[in-house]
Amino acid sequence: MKPQILRQDDIKKFFPEGDLKLKDVFFSDADYAMFTERFLTQEGFQGFKKWLKFCGIESVGQKQYWKRNYDCDNLANAYKTYMNLLHAKANPLSFTQSFKTGKDNETKAQGVAVGVMYFEIKGKKTSSHHAINVAITKGLRNQLIPIFIEPNAAGKIKLTKQERESIWYVNF
Amino acid sequence: MVRKLLKKLFKFKEEEDIQEELFAKPVYVYDEDPIIDES
Numbered sequence: 001m002k003p004q005i006l007r008q009d010d011i012k013k014f015f016p017e018g019d020l021k022l023k024d025v026f027f028s029d030a031d032y033a034m035f036t037e038r039f040l041t042q043e044g045f046q047g048f049k050k051w052l053k054f055c056g057i058e059s060v061g062q063k064q065y066w067k068r069n070y071d072c073d074n075l076a077n078a079y080k081t082y083m084n085l086l087h088a089k090a091n092p093l094s095f096t097q098s099f100k101t102g103k104d105n106e107t108k109a110q111g112v113a114v115g116v117m118y119f120e121i122k123g124k125k126t127s128s129h130h131a132i133n134v135a136i137t138k139g140l141r142n143q144l145i146p147i148f149i150e151p152n153a154a155g156k157i158k159l160t161k162q163e164r165e166s167i168w169y170v171n172f
Numbered sequence: 173m174v175r176k177l178l179k180k181l182f183k184f185k186e187e188e189d190i191q192e193e194l195f196a197k198p199v200y201v202y203d204e205d206p207i208i209d210e211s
Contacts, residue, residue, distance in 0.1 A: 003200035034201040047196040054194055086198045089191075107200065138201045 003033045003107040006144075011113060011136055011172055014146045020164070021120075026171040029111035033087065037137045037147055040083070040114070041156045048082045049153065064153035072152065073131040076116045079151035080133060087112040113137070113172060117148075119159065120166035132157070134170060 008027045015025050035044060052058075052065055059065055065075055091105035098104055113136040121128050132150050139145040150157045179186070185193075 001202045001204065004203045036199045036201055039196075039199040043196050044198065047194060051194050054190075083198075086195055089195050090198050112198075 003109065004138075005107065005109045006032045006034065006113055006136060008172075010144075011115075014136060015167070015170055021166055021168045022170060025115075026169075028172065029109075031109050032111045032113040032136070032172065033107045033109035034113045034137050034144075035083065035086075035135070037135075037139070037156070040135050040137060040147070040149060044083065044086065045149075045155055047086070048079055048151070051082055052078065059153060066152050073116070073118075075151040076131040076133050079149065080114050080116050083112050083114040083135075111172065115170050115172035117167060117171075118169040119163050120168070122162065122166070129168075 008025075008030065011027070011032065012025050015022055049059070049065075057065055057067070057070055066072065087109070091107055093101070093103060093105050115134045116131060117134040118129055118131050121130050132148055134146050134148055136144055136146055148157050148159055149155060178184075179189075
């Protein structure tokens, strides 16, 4: 049994044109493997926090890992990078190494389906923009779903309809 | 063996120990979930 692979078009279906402010989804890879929701929000998330701590980014007070010079966009990019590091580490063989040894990586997927996403948070009089992560994974009913992850220590979160409609940038 | 004891005694970590601690093995979504035969 091999890890399931998504192509760019498979991911685009989760961000339908017209429903969102989003004009297009950006991709850095041709295809993507997926991690389980449990891994993304529990074991993997704990590892991400340890990795931040190792880099000297520690959780402080209510704002958790947030710093003025290391804020939401940095944290979202770091989470995406960390998950891709795990994917690369779990599949270490180059094409030549595979050919010479006759061994294969677990998956040939170029990346893992974790993206960085920006949306708008509207207050009564003000509005601001926020970066979080979106990941494609398998839901409880065995269907593929996007889940939203707040990398600033909160893990999986839900967005309101208004927030979902305000998504304006997604990069996998 | 001696190295293991020294590591335990002096509580030092080698690069691979740190990597193991920081980088968990990911759990992938597979094409089909395994069918569990409970018969």
